[in-house]
Amino acid sequence: MSKFGPYLKRDFITHTRKVQNLFKRIVRNEESYLSEIHDVQFAWATVRAEFEKNRHVKDLRVARLLIEEGERRLAENLHPNPDRFIFSPGGLMFERELNFDDSHLDLWHPLEKAQYPYYFERRERMKKEYIQEWEAWDQEQEKLQKQQEQK
Numbered sequence: 001m002s003k004f005g006p007y008l009k010r011d012f013i014t015h016t017r018k019v020q021n022l023f024k025r026i027v028r029n030e031e032s033y034l035s036e037i038h039d040v041q042f043a044w045a046t047v048r049a050e051f052e053k054n055r056h057v058k059d060l061r062v063a064r065l066l067i068e069e070g071e072r073r074l075a076e077n078l079h080p081n082p083d084r085f086i087f088s089p090g091g092l093m094f095e096r097e098l099n100f101d102d103s104h105l106d107l108w109h110p111l112e113k114a115q116y117p118y119y120f121e122r123r124e125r126m127k128k129e130y131i132q133e134w135e136a137w138d139q140e141q142e143k144l145q146k147q148q149e150q151k
Contacts, residue, residue, distance in 0.1 A: 015063060022070050023051055032079035 030043040057063050086093040105113075105123070113120045 015060065015067075018067055019051070022067060022074070023047065026070065026074055029074060029077065029079055029082065032082040 026047050027044055030047065031040050034040045034043060054063075054066050057066065084091045088094060102123075105120075
């Protein structure tokens with residue numbers, strides 16, 4: 001465990017990881033341009049073939065130049081409005097917590113409720129208690145209003 005914050009962390013990114021990252025970004029960019037799955041799969045195969053062509057390059061200078069060329073081509077062909085996964089950063093649902101009101105459980109079919117008898121029995125008991133509390137509160141409010149009107 002590092003005692004420094006993650007923003008100070010400097011990791012060495014290997015050449016392999018750089019190539020994998022570039023490949024994934026190119027593939028995702030191609031997906032943004034295409035809508036039909038067979039077209040997307042053909043684009044994946046084409047990109048994969050291009051990467052495989054330079055797979056066995058041992059000279060790191062040449063490999064670095066190939067990555068720079070790939071980055072340049074990606075920058076030239078970037079989609080203006082790329083597809084984003086909804087729960088990923090930039091997606092519509094990123095960092096959104098879905099809290100559903102439990103009132104939708106009232107709409108369940110009795111056969112569905114029968115699968116969880118203890119829960120629904122307790123829930124019905126609690127609903128009755130809440131209703132009684134609200135009715136008592138309403139009665140108290142009415143008494144206070146009548147007292148205010150009499151003064």
